[in-house]
Amino acid sequence: xxxxxxxxxxxxxxxxxxxxxxxxxxxxxxxxxxxxxxxxxxxxxxxxxxxxxxxxxxxxxxxxxxxxxxxxxxxxxxxxxxxxxxxxxxxxxxxxxxxxxxxxxxxxxxxxxxxxxxxxxxxxxxxxxxxxxxxxxxxxxxxxxxxxxxxxxxxxxxxxxxxxxxxxxxxxxxxxxxxxxxxxxxxxxxxxxxxxxxxxxxxxxxxxxxxxxxxxxxxxxxxxxxxxxxxxxxxxxxxxxxxxxxxxxxxxxxxxxxxxxxxxxxxxxxxxxxxxxxxxxxxxxxxxxxxxxxxxxxxxxxxxxxxxxxxxxxxxxxxxxxxxxxxxxxxxxxxxxxxxxxxxxxxxxxxxxxxxxxxxxxxxxxxxxxxxxxxxxxxxxxxxxxxxxxxxxxxxxxxxxxxxxxxxxxxxxxxxxxxxxxxxxxxxxxxxxxxxxxxxxxxxxxxxxxxxxxxxxxxxxxxxxxxxxxxxxxxxxxxxxxxxxxxxxxxxxxxxxxxxxxxxxxxxxxxxxxxxxxxxxxxxxxxxxxxx
Numbered sequence: 001x002x003x004x005x006x007x008x009x010x011x012x013x014x015x016x017x018x019x020x021x022x023x024x025x026x027x028x029x030x031x032x033x034x035x036x037x038x039x040x041x042x043x044x045x046x047x048x049x050x051x052x053x054x055x056x057x058x059x060x061x062x063x064x065x066x067x068x069x070x071x072x073x074x075x076x077x078x079x080x081x082x083x084x085x086x087x088x089x090x091x092x093x094x095x096x097x098x099x100x101x102x103x104x105x106x107x108x109x110x111x112x113x114x115x116x117x118x119x120x121x122x123x124x125x126x127x128x129x130x131x132x133x134x135x136x137x138x139x140x141x142x143x144x145x146x147x148x149x150x151x152x153x154x155x156x157x158x159x160x161x162x163x164x165x166x167x168x169x170x171x172x173x174x175x176x177x178x179x180x181x182x183x184x185x186x187x188x189x190x191x192x193x194x195x196x197x198x199x200x201x202x203x204x205x206x207x208x209x210x211x212x213x214x215x216x217x218x219x220x221x222x223x224x225x226x227x228x229x230x231x232x233x234x235x236x237x238x239x240x241x242x243x244x245x246x247x248x249x250x251x252x253x254x255x256x257x258x259x260x261x262x263x264x265x266x267x268x269x270x271x272x273x274x275x276x277x278x279x280x281x282x283x284x285x286x287x288x289x290x291x292x293x294x295x296x297x298x299x300x301x302x303x304x305x306x307x308x309x310x311x312x313x314x315x316x317x318x319x320x321x322x323x324x325x326x327x328x329x330x331x332x333x334x335x336x337x338x339x340x341x342x343x344x345x346x347x348x349x350x351x352x353x354x355x356x357x358x359x360x361x362x363x364x365x366x367x368x369x370x371x372x373x374x375x376x377x378x379x380x381x382x383x384x385x386x387x388x389x390x391x392x393x394x395x396x397x398x399x400x401x402x403x404x405x406x407x408x409x410x411x412x413x414x415x416x417x418x419x420x421x422x423x424x425x426x427x428x429x430x431x432x433x434x435x436x437x438x439x440x441x442x443x444x445x446x447x448x449x450x451x452x453x454x455x456x457x458x459x460x461x462x463x464x465x466x467x468x469x470x471x472x473x474x475x476x477x478x479x480x481x482x483x484x485x486x487x488x489x490x491x492x493x494x495x496x497x498x499x500x501x502x503x504x505x506x507x508x509x510x511x512x513x514x515x516x517x518x519x520x521x522x523x524x525x526x527x528x529x530x531x532x
Contacts, residue, residue, distance in 0.1 A: 001137060001268070001269050002167075002170050003138070003139065004138045004268065005141065006138060006141070006171075006173075006174060006266075007143060007174070008022045008025075008174045009207075011148075011175060011176070011196025011197070012146065012180075012192045013178050016178055017176065017240075017246075018072075018144075019072030019076070021174070021249075022038060022076070022141075023075040023078070023079035023080060024253050025140055025258065027079040027278065028259035028273055029140075029270070031273045032268075033270045034270050035137045035138075037082075037088075037130050037131060037138070037139045037140070038073075038076040038082075038088060038139075038140045039088050039089070039090070039130050039139065039140065041090050041123065041126075041144060042070055042144040043091070044091055044092060045093045045096070046091060046093045047093040047430055047431070048069065049069065049070060050429075051429050054304060054307035055303070057070075057071075058071045058304060058307055059074065059306060062462050062512060063083065063086065063088065063436065064083045064460065065436050065437075066086075066435035066436025067085065067086040067088070067435075068431065068462070069084070069089035070089050070144070074512070075246075077515075078514070081518075087126060087129060087130045088130065090123065095119055095122045095154075096119070099118055119154045120154055127158070127162060128162070137268070137270075141159070143156060146196075148196075157204075159171075160203065160204045160205050169266070169267065172209070172262060173208050173209075174210075175200060175210050175211070176210075177196050177211070177213065178213050179192075179222065188214060188218060193230065197210070197232075201231075207230070208232070208236060209261060209262070209265075210230060210232055210237045210238070211253075212239050213241075213242075214239065236261055238256050238257070240252065245282070245286070248282050251279065254275060259273055277517055278516075281320075282516075284323075285316070289324050289325045291323065291325070292326075293527055294349045294350075295315055295329065295349065295350045296351050297329065297352050297353075298331040299356060300334070301356065302330035308354055310512055310514070311352065311382070311511045312328065314514035315352070317520070318514075318523035318526065322524070322531055324531055329348060331368075333360075333365045336367050337361065337367070341364075341367045341371035345377075349377075350380070350526060350527070350529065351377055351378070352379075352382070352385070353380075353384070353388060353389070355385065355462070355509065356384045357407075359408040362405075365388040366391055366392045369389045369391075369393075372500075372503065373393075378500075378529035379504070379505070380502075380504055380505065380522065380523075381505025381506070382506060382508075382510070383462065383506075383507060386507050387465060390416055390417060390467055390492075390495060391404060391405065391417060393480045393497070394471065394474075394478075397479060398471070398474050403415075406465065414471070416467065416475065418467075420491075423465075435461060436461065437458045438461055438486065438508070439456055439486070439487050440458070440459055440484045440485070440487075441456055441484065441487050443481065443482075447483065447498070447502070448504060451522055451524075456487075459493075459506070459510055460508060460509050461508050466491050467491075479497065479499060481498055482495050483496050484507075491507075493506060493507050494507065502525065502526060502529030510523065
C-alpha cells in the first residue's frame with residue numbers, strides 16, 4: 001500500500017481544535033491497525049517555541065529526542081500514544097534557518113533562492129521524510145494558522161504540490177471551520193465557512209472533508225447547505241459540536257463516519273476500528289464519581305491555562321483513574337506572596353507547583369512548598385517545583401537562611417540550586433537546555449521507587465539548573481531524601497520528604513507521558529494521597 005498524506009487546515013478563526021481533530025483521526029486510524037505519524041507545521045518565524053512566552057504560545061511540549069514543540073504535539077501523543085520526534089514540528093523559522101545556512105555555505109551553487117521552489121521544497125521534504133523515517137502508512141499533518149494568513153501560504157502551496165507529486169489518490173485535505181451562532185437571529189450562519197473554503201480553493205486546494213465546529217449540534221439543513229455551497233459531498237461534511245471531555249471527540253467523529261470516509265477516500269487496507277479501551281477511558285471520565293479531589297496548581301502563568309496543558313490533562317487522567325472528579329484551583333504565585341498560602345490554599349487536598357522561568361512569584365512558590373510540608377498536604381513539584389522545594393527545605397530544615405537559586409540570586413553564597421556545569425558557557429537561549437529523555441536511577445525503598453515499581457526510568461527534561469553538589473550532603477542531613485539521580489549519580493532528579501505522607505518533587509516533566517488510558521504513576525500516587 002502506498003503511503004498516504006492527510007492535511008488538516010483551519011478557517012474562519014484560530015483555536016478551533018484542528019489539533020484535536022488531527023489527533024482524533026490518528027487514534028481512529030491506529031485502532032484500525034494502521035501505523036500513523038503526526039506532524040504540526042507552524043507558520044511563525046521562531047525556530048521553535050522554546051524562547052516564547054507561555055502567554056504567547058501556551059505550553060512547550062518536549063519530545064523524547066529533545067525537541068521543544070507546539071502544544072498540539074501533546075494532543076497527538078495522548079491520543080495516538082506514539083512518541084513523536086524533531087520532525088514532528090516544523091516552523092517557518094526552522095525552514096528559513098535551514099535554507100539560509102545552506103545558501104551561505106554555497107549549497108545552491110549560485111542560484112536565486114526563492115519561496116518557490118526552495119521554501120516549498122523544504123516543507124514538502126519534511127512531510128515526506130517523516131513518513132520515511134517512521135514507516136507510517138498515513139502521515140497526518142496539521143497546518144497552523146487560518147486560511148488567508150500570509151505566513152501560512154508557503155505551507156499550503158507545499159501541500160498542494162505534494163498532491164501533484166504523490167497523486168490525488170494518496171492525499172486528502174480536511175478543513176476545520178467555525179459555524180457561528182447569531183443570537184439576534186437565532187440561527188447558525190454558514191457564510192464564514194463558505195468564504196473560508198473558497199479561499200482555500202483559490203489556492204488550488206479542494207477540501208475532501210469539512211469538519212463543522214459549533215456550540216451545539218447542527219441540523220441536517222445546515223450541513224446540506226454547507227455541502228452544496230462548498231462543493232463537498234454531503235457525507236464529507238461532519239458536525240463537531242463542543243463536547244467534554246475532548247477525549248470523547250474521536251468517539252463522536254467515529255459515529256459520524258469520519259474514519260470510514262478517510263479509509264474509503266484513500267483506499268486504505270485496514271480492519272475495523274477497535275475503540276473498546278478508549279470507550280472505557282472516556283466512560284471513566286464522564287461517569288458519575290464517588291468523590292472529589294481539590295488540587296491547587298500554584299504557578300506564574302495561571303491566567304492562561306494552556307501554559308500547563310499537559311499537567312492539567314495528567315491530573316484529569318489520575319483523578320478519573322481513581323474514580324474522582326477533579327476540581328483544579330489555579331493559584332497565582334504572586335498572590336500567595338501578597339496574601340499568604342493560608343488564605344489561598346484553604347481546604348485543598350493537594351498542592352502542585354509546576355515549572356517556569358524567572359524570579360516572578362518564586363517566594364510564593366516557596367511558601368506553597370512550606371505550607372504543604374508543615375500541614376502534611378500532599379505535594380508534587382515539577383522542574384521549578386522541585387527547585388523551590390529544595391530551597392524551602394534548605395532554609396527551614398538545613399538552616400541555610402539565604403538559600404536560593406543562582407537564577408534568582410546570581411551573587412548569592414548559598415545557591416542550593418545552581419547552573420549545570422555544561423550550561424555555564426552557553427550564551428544562546430534557544431534549544432540549549434538539558435532537553436529530552438534521560439534515565440533516572442531510583443533509590444530502593446523510597447516512595448518514588450514504590451510509585452514507579454522500577455529501579456530505572458526514563459523521563460523528559462527541560463531545564464538549566466540543578467541541585468548544587470556543594471550543599472547536597474547538608475540538605476540530606478536535614479532529613480530530605482534525594483530519591484532519584486542521573487545514572488552516574490551526579491545530578492539530582494528527584495527529592496522527597498519522608499516525614500510527610502506524600503511530598504515528592506522531580507526535576508523532569510512526567511506530565512508529558514501521561515495518557516488517558518494509562519495514568520502516570522507519579523500523578524496517580526499524588527491524587528491517591530490527596531484523596532486520602
